[in-house]
Amino acid sequence: MRGPRTTRGRLALVLVLGAAVTVFTATVPLLRDFFDLRVYYGTVHTWAHHGGRIYDYQVPGTTYGFTYPPFAAVAMLPLALLDRDSAIVASLLVNLAALAVILRILAGPDWRRHGWYRWSLCLCLLALFEPLRDTFSFGQVNLVLLALVLGDCLLLATGRERWAGAGIGLAAAVKLTPALFIGLLLLAGRRRAAGAATAVALAATALAAWADPRASRYYWTEALWDTSRVGRLDYVSNQSLQGVLARLGEPGRPLWATAVLLTLCVWAWRTRQAVRAGDWTAAFALTGAAACLVSPITWVHHLVWLLPSFAVLLRAGHPRIAGALYAVLCTSVVWLWFDDASGIGGFLGSNTYTWITLGLLLGLPTCQSRGVRLLLARTAATATARSATTAAPATRPASPATTAGPGQPESAACDAAGATGLAFDTGREVTRSPSSEPTGSTRPAAAKPQSSSSRASWYTASPPPS
8 A cells, every 4th residue: 555645645644653653652662761871870970970989879769770881981971061851851862863873874875865755754663663762761872882883884885994993892892792793893804993993992991991990990800790780681671592591490601601602603604694795784783683692681672783684674675574573573572471481472472572683693684685686687787788779889898886797706786786775665563651670561670689789899889979
């Protein structure tokens, strides 16, 4: 069924959809009350204005505190200049800007051809995406990190490798999970970019160590290895491999380490395929999916790292698959097993988002689909025919950037398909009173062991009043 053809009809449809999405997001999903932003804000203000320690602060009435590397606190120091309301506004604006950068990169150089109508429909759909709406409602930082990482993807895909690596390095200094993208650069043979990313990450970490030596020493020797500070491994919001095993009652590290090793082997194999095909968007999408799987804790809002995977599916001509998977990630279906994830139904249902992530890692196209090759071959044949009828005496062969020859890598074919681009040609429908539970559902919050003063050993001092 086609939408309205006139500008007035399209504008009316966009206004109706926008109003419906606004009402939905304001009433149905669980609003997170900017909980993570409250952690960042309280930590920075306690540290900067009251002489407190970064890892001592806890949100009043909870056991939740700062869990990122010390450089993240340094990067968030501007929050010390703002009041709470201004911090919320700043968080929303920064996340909106990061989302705009992400969409611009994923849409490719022809992003203007999609027009205001398609982009408006796209934004309506994105507002329903559970990881994205939770990111905004928590005041989380993952969109900013994704934008930094994809900036390097754009540089690599457009041949400006001289400047690549800084974004990945900064993201890895703020949060450890993006460090897997340095592994991607090494797999791709981009040693200069990998070196730049490593140097930036180390320099940022050294800056934080200079700013607060004791906090850095505590984080790297104790806090980093204590996953209980972040939350319960078996909590239903943890959609990583570790979460699956914990809900099965198998939280032991040997089994998890085996699963991680196998996942990384698959990631390395599939990523090398994408790099050989010149498909940097697919390579970065696969790395984002793998990072979500191997991280000990991947809360639902961390799954914004799957956005590049949907871009790759759309670009490769799989809108129905992309729409179906996207719709499931909008439903909050995993929360149906908030109380009890036992049995086969619980095993399958409570880990739904993990299965989607695993499926993307295993089956994401890497610009080698038959449809893409046929389209490129048809385009090349048409160009050759036109050249033969209008050209001068010496007929020029088809440009190698248009299609890949029998013994030639498919990077040229990927370039023609738009290695960094996709077309938002289709959209699919999709599908919760503030809560003090930072990864909570619409149900009452479960008690979760997290950061406590008893675990901080020599580093901990009584937190000063905030």
